[in-house]
Amino acid sequence: MDSLDPSSDSAPAEGTRPTLKTIAFMTGLGVTTVSRALKDAPEIGEETKRRVRLVAKQIGYRPNRAGVRLRTGKTNVISLVLDTEEDLTGFVSDMIYGISETIAETPYHLIVTPYSRRNDPMDPVRYVVETGSADGIILSRTEPNDPRVAYLLEHHFPFATHGRTAIGEDHPFHDFDNRAFSAAAVRKLVELGRRRLALLPPPPDLTYHQHMRDGFSDAVQELGATEVAWSGISIDDPIDVIRAKTARLMRRADRPDGLVAASGGATFALVAGIEEAGLTLGSDVDVVSKQSSKLLRWYRPELWISQEDFRLAGREVARAVLGRIEGRPVAALQSLAAPGEVVSCRMPSTT
Amino acid sequence: MDSLDPSSDSAPAEGTRPTLKTIAFMTGLGVTTVSRALKDAPEIGEETKRRVRLVAKQIGYRPNRAGVRLRTGKTNVISLVLDTEEDLTGFVSDMIYGISETIAETPYHLIVTPYSRRNDPMDPVRYVVETGSADGIILSRTEPNDPRVAYLLEHHFPFATHGRTAIGEDHPFHDFDNRAFSAAAVRKLVELGRRRLALLPPPPDLTYHQHMRDGFSDAVQELGATEVAWSGISIDDPIDVIRAKTARLMRRADRPDGLVAASGGATFALVAGIEEAGLTLGSDVDVVSKQSSKLLRWYRPELWISQEDFRLAGREVARAVLGRIEGRPVAALQSLAAPGEVVSCRMPSTT
């Protein structure tokens, strides 16, 4: 009964990776049947499916990604578009860990597509879309009218952003509630008796700059405090610049007695600047900072911090792209993370 | 003269990505010729090559990776195998940036293959080798007799390690000269008048634990200082544990007056522990620490630090895998980075 045609039914070579053909040969079925059995198609008999699955498991069959990709266009890849300038906060690694957690049980791989802030941020996005090198894209550092978002929407390419845009209803995102953070920070400072407050904000082009400003200004106004204008600075400035500008600010006659910092990394420079100006943290001035890594906690005991969880952000934003790829409605793929409570760094520990 | 056979010479559809067939159609050549022309094969005429290259550029041809991969088995992918436990030093992002720099001008993509320290570290490595999902692997956290290295050598799979093994001659690596670092650290402490020195080492299973110990012990002995034993601790311990253990150490009668710390993140906890024990940095005890991020610089002015450049490490280790993939001799793919000079954090700055 054996087929004598050597072209299609021959036994597969020994040392090579098993393919559908291997299973087909072992089960005596056709390649097509095996393919469908493995994806649990309704037109395959239960008994057959079990047999195929058993053999597949036994010989450790793993579908060849190149084959699938060539045939279907599906890459099973998520591209994380990353700005490769200094990352003082360590947010990138946490984000990657979070993304990894989400895609761990899926067939997706994570591929890092880097670009330099100094080049065109559109480059990596265009590259991925044009070459179809991923099924979905994760963006960070989003701007209110982000051209990358516009481009991706226009090309109907699945993506999710870390941070919102001005066209937020139309695409999946995950964001930290920076408005709530800065408002809570102001509240804490006022509670501490501070009245003249200033903000060390994110770079002005990013969306969350405005969120943080809004939360800050609204809370200041609502609580009857005063906002001390501090312009031409952001947490993305070089660390020495932040220190120098902070020192200059704190030497002004109208200096603030309360500061809110948008990132943990910048806070190191901020505090250094304060001390350089001869002022004492906790008595002359209080500082509330976001932190992502755990290190700020040990910097100065007088600091106040609120935690931002980038691992969570990674998990969420990955969930969002995957959802988008599967065609789920956008509304279900938007989430906001509440800031951690503003807590003191004064040793609350035992041991 | 037009071919009437519709099967192979038909015009390609309008909106789709250009393929070799597209170029073949436009130039009137065969697909094979186009393929060879683009890889500058000697059997294609110069004139033809120019023509093909021009058309390819004009229409923005980019080879389909899945096609290449399916046919040749070449993935053009480098896999970075990453432990997804906390990364306090931010070394992961810098490393990724460095790798990105090296592969930017190559066709390679970087894919992150995560695993948990709590699972089998062999899993990701086996996965990549078995599924052939990358052309090369980058490993970190290498151990003296690293089973992953043994496995990869055995399977003749290209890889490079960040950190050495006990079988270092046989594989490409890049490493930071931890021996030189700890020796320099000891030298600095002795120079500062310290005599009783202790080391906060890397985890004992990693290769560079021994390197750092060796440099430390040798220098201590050579300079006539005393080593204060401090066991059961490493920079990978939870930050609170490090603080608590440091406090305990510094309350001992035979406490050290000089400390060397193997990572910047751990130093935060180390210093916190010292201060918790009621001692003053710079007078009771001096600390020399490695740092990778720039933040430690601002932590305590009395600290001494030596820089480790993980971006450089990423560049080098990527160069090493690529070299291995191209079959270059191993000896040329091993490098050691000299530690940065041990410098004081006392503000040396102007402005």
Added chain:
DNA sequence: CGCGACAGCTGAAACGTTACAGAAAAGACG
């Protein structure tokens, strides 16, 4: 003039997968 060498090109086949159209067997129904 004949022959071989060579430059320059070509189509067919294959990599592993899935989509499509269809076939064989078995039961339902008149």
Added chain:
DNA sequence: CGTCTTTTCTGTAACGTTTCAGCTGTCGCG
């Protein structure tokens, strides 16, 4: 008993690339 339907399975083609073997025409050389 014949026909129709359903279930279950099958072969072929195609995705885009490279490899293989081979073809054509030109030229050098005896």
